[in-house]
Amino acid sequence: MAPGTWSTFLRRGAIWAFIALELAFFSIAGEFLSVSDKAFMNWDNMLLLLKQSAPLGIIAMGMTLIMVNGNIDLSVGAIFALAAVILLDSMTWPFMAAMGDWSFLLAWVFALLAGVALGALNGFLVWKTGVDAFIITLGAMLGFRGLVFMYNGENPTSHLNWTLVDFAEAQFLGLHTATWFLLVVTAGMWWLMNRTVHGRNAYAIGDNREAAVNAGIRVGPHMMINFMIIGFLAALSAVVFYSESGSVNPNDGMLYELWIITAVVLGGTKLTGGSGSIISTLGGVLAIQILRRGLNHIGADTSTVNLVIGLILIAVLFLDRQLNVKGKEALRI
Amino acid sequence: MTRPALRLENIVKTFPGVRALDGVSFEVLPGEVHALMGENGAGKSTLMKVLGGIHQPNEGRILVGEEPAVMANPLEAKAKGIVFIHQELSLAEELSVAENIYLGELPRKSFGRVDWATLYARTDEILKKLKVGFDARTMVGTLSIANQQMVEIARALTVDAKAVIFDEPTASLTDSEKVVLFEVIDDLKKDGVGIIYISHRMEEIFKITDRISVLRDGEYRGTLVTKETTEDDVTQLMIGRSLDLSRNHEHAEVGDVALEVRGLSCGDLYRDISFEIRRGEVVGFYGLVGAGRTEIAETLFGLRAPSAGQILLDGEEVHLGSPVDAIARGISLVPEDRKGQGLVLGMNCRDNMTLPQVGDLTAGPFVSDGAEIAIFDQYRDKLDIRTPGWRQTVGNLSGGNQQKIVIGKWLSMHPTLLIVDEPTRGIDVGSKSEIHKLIRQLASQGYAVMVISSEMPEVLHVSDRIVAMYHGELIRTFTSDEVTEDSLIQAISGIRTDGGDKAA
Ligand SMILES: Nc1ncnc2c1ncn2[C@@H]1O[C@H](COP(=O)(O)OP(=O)(O)OP(=O)(O)O)[C@@H](O)[C@H]1O
Ligand SMILES: [Mg+2]
Numbered sequence: 001m002a003p004g005t006w007s008t009f010l011r012r013g014a015i016w017a018f019i020a021l022e023l024a025f026f027s028i029a030g031e032f033l034s035v036s037d038k039a040f041m042n043w044d045n046m047l048l049l050l051k052q053s054a055p056l057g058i059i060a061m062g063m064t065l066i067m068v069n070g071n072i073d074l075s076v077g078a079i080f081a082l083a084a085v086i087l088l089d090s091m092t093w094p095f096m097a098a099m100g101d102w103s104f105l106l107a108w109v110f111a112l113l114a115g116v117a118l119g120a121l122n123g124f125l126v127w128k129t130g131v132d133a134f135i136i137t138l139g140a141m142l143g144f145r146g147l148v149f150m151y152n153g154e155n156p157t158s159h160l161n162w163t164l165v166d167f168a169e170a171q172f173l174g175l176h177t178a179t180w181f182l183l184v185v186t187a188g189m190w191w192l193m194n195r196t197v198h199g200r201n202a203y204a205i206g207d208n209r210e211a212a213v214n215a216g217i218r219v220g221p222h223m224m225i226n227f228m229i230i231g232f233l234a235a236l237s238a239v240v241f242y243s244e245s246g247s248v249n250p251n252d253g254m255l256y257e258l259w260i261i262t263a264v265v266l267g268g269t270k271l272t273g274g275s276g277s278i279i280s281t282l283g284g285v286l287a288i289q290i291l292r293r294g295l296n297h298i299g300a301d302t303s304t305v306n307l308v309i310g311l312i313l314i315a316v317l318f319l320d321r322q323l324n325v326k327g328k329e330a331l332r333i
Numbered sequence: 334m335t336r337p338a339l340r341l342e343n344i345v346k347t348f349p350g351v352r353a354l355d356g357v358s359f360e361v362l363p364g365e366v367h368a369l370m371g372e373n374g375a376g377k378s379t380l381m382k383v384l385g386g387i388h389q390p391n392e393g394r395i396l397v398g399e400e401p402a403v404m405a406n407p408l409e410a411k412a413k414g415i416v417f418i419h420q421e422l423s424l425a426e427e428l429s430v431a432e433n434i435y436l437g438e439l440p441r442k443s444f445g446r447v448d449w450a451t452l453y454a455r456t457d458e459i460l461k462k463l464k465v466g467f468d469a470r471t472m473v474g475t476l477s478i479a480n481q482q483m484v485e486i487a488r489a490l491t492v493d494a495k496a497v498i499f500d501e502p503t504a505s506l507t508d509s510e511k512v513v514l515f516e517v518i519d520d521l522k523k524d525g526v527g528i529i530y531i532s533h534r535m536e537e538i539f540k541i542t543d544r545i546s547v548l549r550d551g552e553y554r555g556t557l558v559t560k561e562t563t564e565d566d567v568t569q570l571m572i573g574r575s576l577d578l579s580r581n582h583e584h585a586e587v588g589d590v591a592l593e594v595r596g597l598s599c600g601d602l603y604r605d606i607s608f609e610i611r612r613g614e615v616v617g618f619y620g621l622v623g624a625g626r627t628e629i630a631e632t633l634f635g636l637r638a639p640s641a642g643q644i645l646l647d648g649e650e651v652h653l654g655s656p657v658d659a660i661a662r663g664i665s666l667v668p669e670d671r672k673g674q675g676l677v678l679g680m681n682c683r684d685n686m687t688l689p690q691v692g693d694l695t696a697g698p699f700v701s702d703g704a705e706i707a708i709f710d711q712y713r714d715k716l717d718i719r720t721p722g723w724r725q726t727v728g729n730l731s732g733g734n735q736q737k738i739v740i741g742k743w744l745s746m747h748p749t750l751l752i753v754d755e756p757t758r759g760i761d762v763g764s765k766s767e768i769h770k771l772i773r774q775l776a777s778q779g780y781a782v783m784v785i786s787s788e789m790p791e792v793l794h795v796s797d798r799i800v801a802m803y804h805g806e807l808i809r810t811f812t813s814d815e816v817t818e819d820s821l822i823q824a825i826s827g828i829r830t831d832g833g834d835k836a837a
Contacts, residue, residue, distance in 0.1 A: 216408030
């Protein structure tokens with residue numbers, strides 16, 4: 001085994017071990033504390049858990065790419081909300097209404113295009129201004145959210161399309177539509193990051209930007225493409241979620257960026273870039289979702305949930321650091 | 334007469350506050366090895382960065398063959414057949430060797446997929462030529478610095494190059510790796526590739542180059558034909574004076590034992606090491622890369638816990654759990670890898686230099702600017718650091734000047750025991766002799782100095798005693814009177830000869 005392999009294995013495997021631990025804990029604790037009489041590891045409960053992981057999970061895949069690249073995107077929650085508004089509102093436009101039920105396909109296209117465009121704007125600014133992505137997307141987060149409010153004031157935007165609801169609630173091979181979307185996005189992003197030149201360049205740029213520039217990689221356009229991908233995924237997440245619920249509040253998706261970043265970091269992606277894995281991000285997303293559901297299951301309230309997740313995040317990062325130091329044996333002054 | 338493979342004409346390049354290049358012309362012929370020499374900060378790397386498309390010149394032009402060419406970015410330079418092996422390692426540590434070698438031009442299949450089979454096959458072929466002990470899939474971060482350097486060098490073999498630039502490629506290579514590098518250069522030469530070779534090591538320059546061009550303070554000073562010149566001529570052209578490179582120096586007055594190490598071991602890295610260093614004494618540690626010298630230094634600096642043995646400072650046993658302990662006890666380490674370990678590249682010169690003692694330089698609750706600047710000024714003058722001012726970001730300094738900042742940083746701490754690991758790597762001949770003088774001077778002021786070096790002339794020149802190591806074992810300790818080059822070479826190859834007291 002090459003040096004470092006063991007620690008890499010531990011790091012990759014750790015999130016799954018953590019998930020197993022969570023499941024065991026909530027199953028046992030659920031016996032004594034549960035507010036419902038169903039077991040935690042109930043089949044339907046697990047299916048639902050996967051489904052509920054989808055909205056955050058889909059965006060988290062894009063965030064992994066962005067963070068491996070050495071950037072961050074704080075505007076995903078706002079893009080999510082704006083795409084949802086466009087999705088639901090566009091179906092009420094007269095020419096769309098005239099098209100009947102299948103107009104939702106066009107509504108999807110509008111929403112997804114909006115996501116790509118907003119992502120492109122972020123990426124373009126990061127590329128051309130050279131300002132840190134943190135700052136640019138912080139501004140975008142506020143700005144895009146402002147657009148959501150301008151659209152419909154404080155009121156929710158609603159439209160129910162029954163064809164769409166049927167589609168969203170469908171189950172194929174037992175899994176819900178949203179879960180399928182999550183799985184396809186995960187597979188697609190895994191392929192992108194591990195098999196394509198673009199994905200490998202993303203790692204290289206995040207690892208050593210100067211080396212990438214020296215090697216002739218065009219870093220600016222590369223980053224812009226990544227922001228377009230995460231914009232697309234934020235919109236896709238909205239499409240999946242709101243097709244079913246049919247109503248969006250202007251505050252929806254707030255703090256999503258923080259949950260998503262938490263999940264990605266829990267999955268072992270480095271904040272400084274250069275390392276991270278899509279599969280581990282999936283683990284991070286599931287771990288958080290299990291924790292939320294599990295704590296609810298044993299009757300904890302939201303504030304307890306947040307506190308516990310915060311503590312666990314810090315504990316996990318600390319452990320990861322210990323493992324890293326041991327594995328690399330690199331002693332830096 | 335053959336046409337040059339490429340030519341730079343009257344290149345001017347300025348940075349804020351610095352005129353790095355002032356009308357420099359330079360050419361390289363196909364199949365020629367052309368050395369570029371000059372002091373630290375003379376502008377060698379800058380000239381090559383202009384050629385490599387990393388910097389744009391303010392004036393002047395570049396000709397590739399007969400054609401004027403604009404290198405707007407590294408990609409264009411590469412497309413025109415110019416390969417640049419950088420002075421500072423330019424690698425992505427979390428990626429594989431293969432991905433690093435082909436960075437920016439990974440072989441593709443349909444849908445933008447990486448063609449892994451081709452990538453690994455080609456890389457393994459190159460690695461075979463380089464006779465290295467790792468394969469294409471190894472993660473670069475797990476390699477030693479020397480092996481990382483070999484990965485950089487491997488890039489020269491990936492494309493049909495017109496010209497290859499080697500910017501101080503041997504700074505961290507072992508002798509056997511150097512031999513391989515020189516073979517590679519020879520092969521490239523036979524294929525008619527023009528080679529630009531930057532180094533501060535005279536013996537290499539005279540061994541492999543055909544012509545030598547010299548820069549000084551950003552100006553072109555002249556070109557010499559290697560066969561018809563001498564080291565002294567080159568030095569004269571570089572720094573405007575000759576150097577006294579004699580081996581003999583005055584022994585300082587030797588005082589009490591400052592550091593004593595008894596039976597120190599650390600797993601497989603080194604075993605049963607015993608030695609002592611007195612005040613006023615310079616002890617050189619000589620051996621091949623990987624002999625365990627750096628690891629001993631790290632133990633003494635509290636970075637690596639020993640598995641057995643004792644460390645005594647001024648006769649008192651100490652346990653050094655961290656660099657903080659070590660610094661508090663008057664131990665300083667100038668590390669081997671300045672970029673990774675010695676400097677905060679984004680910080681300015683002054684702050685880097687005063688970093689370990691900034692807590693003591695206060696006026697009330699605030700850091701005293703004046704005190705910091707005073708220290709910086711003192712060591713800038715002492716070490717002749719070339720920088721437009723203390724505000725300059727360290728990352729913008731030339732490689733050699735960066736090294737001087739690290740040395741200045743630890744000297745300014747007035748340590749009892751100063752450990753310097755490869756103190757003059759990448760440092761020009763003039764400053765090198767300054768640093769050697771400085772090390773001797775420190776000894777005469779009563780400091781105990783431990784010098785780790787892979788350069789024989791250096792250990793011979795500065796040391797009062799020399800410890801020879803081989804594969805983690807202390808083979809023999811020589812005094813400077815008894816040591817000969819031959820006996821030293823034998824010792825670091827693991828051959829024990831009689832006559833030395835092993836545990837000195
Ligand atoms: N990006 C930059 N910004 C500002 N100044 C710079 C920059 N790059 C180089 N310089 C300055 O230009 C001068 C020439 O530096 P250069 O790196 O070319 O020296 P060098 O001859 O390669 O030296 P060494 O032997 O130490 O590597 C130095 O004074 C350096 O501080
Ligand atoms: Mg240089």
